[in-house]
Amino acid sequence: MLALLALAASTLSACTPTPEPTPTPTAAFASEEEAFAAAEEVYRDYMEAFNLVDLRDPSTFDPLFQYSTGEYLSSEKESLSQLHAEGRLRGGAIKIVSFEGIDYTSSDSVEAITCNDVSETTFTDSEGSNLVPEDRPDRYALILNFIVVDSALVIESAAPTEDPACAS
Numbered sequence: 198m199l200a201l202l203a204l205a206a207s208t209l210s211a212c213t214p215t216p217e218p219t220p221t222p223t224a225a226f227a228s229e230e231e232a233f234a235a236a237e238e239v240y241r242d243y244m245e246a247f248n249l250v251d252l253r254d255p256s257t258f259d260p261l262f263q264y265s266t267g268e269y270l271s272s273e274k275e276s277l278s279q280l281h282a283e284g285r286l287r288g289g290a291i292k293i294v295s296f297e298g299i300d301y302t303s304s305d306s307v308e309a310i311t312c313n314d315v316s317e318t319t320f321t322d323s324e325g326s327n328l329v330p331e332d333r334p335d336r337y338a339l340i341l342n343f344i345v346v347d348s349a350l351v352i353e354s355a356a357p358t359e360d361p362a363c364a365s
Contacts, residue, residue: 225304225345233298236307236343239350248290252280265352284323305345312363338363
């Protein structure tokens with residue numbers, strides 16, 4: 198009887214598939230420095246694409262969208278569509294003055310601060326009237342959050358912040 202039970206058990210276990218090994222998650226970056234460098238590269242590419250946007254031509258928006266995700270991406274699409282619909286025009290370019298990594302606490306999340314110079318950036322309406330407030334600062338700082346989506350680092354959020362070093 199024991200022999201039959203042993204035979205049955207071994208037969209059943211032979212039919213049971215071996216569980217697939219689950220991959221061990223690996224960090225997206227080998228070091229904090231690598232994560233910060235990757236985030237800076239993504240942001241510089243994003244700003245390059247942003248500076249090429251022509252609000253009259255929505256096809257120029259698409260290259261920008263590969264650098265963001267989630268609510269930030271949705272907000273970006275909505276803003277650009279609205280500016281296009283209103284006939285707004287943007288001139289000049291935003292320049293990155295500085296970029297500094299702040300936090301890298303997990304394998305897929307990076308936080309950084311950037312200082313951007315908008316002194317040469319203009320916005321006008323379809324009649325050519327200036328829409329830039331006279332009291333707009335020439336520089337502004339943003340806290341940026343990046344996450345890994347489908348093995349690519351993208352901007353998840355951006356929020357204005359006070360940074361005395363950026364104000365000068």
